[in-house]
Amino acid sequence: MTRADKILLAALLLFTLLSAGALYGRFLHVPDHAKPRQAVVTVQGKMARRIELAPGTKSSFVVDGRVGPSAVEVDGTRVRMVEAPCAAGTCIKQGWIAHPGQTVVCIPGEIMIRIEGAAPLDAVTR
């Protein structure tokens, strides 16, 4: 093994590390939970409210649906319906939602709460 071989070996290893860092580096720092998420409340298809879901915040508000006012509670990054004017209260039973794409739906009031944000991928197939 000559000196040039050793230099080549070192250069190739360095190149491998650099290329690995350049190609894979951006996959390492994607803190999924740190991405900003928003809850969007729509009434009869129109957007009524948009709430930032930041950890540690608490709030509640009232949405006027088709059959009366409904109360929504926000606790950090999760949202739920706490009061509804209907008898069934299905939306209340749906409980907390926190992940992008999840929804709480109130059929009689035509209210929908939906979490927006980049959905994490389950898998990628090729």
Add this chain to the structure above:
Amino acid sequence: MREQETRRLVYLSMLVAMGTALHVVEGILMIPLPIPGVKLGLANMVTLLALHLYGFRDGLTVALLRVTLASLVAGMFLSPGFLLAMSGAVGSTLVMALLLRHTSCFSMIGISMAGAVGHNAGQLLAASLVLQSGAVVYYLPVLLLSGIPTGFLTGYLLNELLEHRSGIFRDFHTASPVSRRS
């Protein structure tokens, strides 16, 4: 003169046969790693030997014939795997021939490692054409990380073989005036 030519033809044929055998055996012996595409590259030794003894044209011929014959034996002729093997063989042959002709500071180890990298580059180029996607470049570090040690290993083996000049290799050497420190 004529005898020389016949001798060359016979040795090249033997190199093709050796390369084919190594290629096929290597395809049967699976390396116990869950990574596709990682191979020892033993057949590349034969390409390098042919390049070393007879130069670029004969080396490339040996490499192309070896890949074609081995794919016929394995029943993979014209399959995607065959295209990858072919482009890899061409890539490594080009890189190794360049280094053999234009440098004198590398031993077979360095040339073999560079050839392994050329093999990976050729393979990825073909894979990106077959898959119509540049995303295969993400496989490059994996291939490099496996190619460098296997290139080192095959280069080391070839170095030893050439140094000892025993058996058939002694004949190879008398058959060719080309010499290179190993």
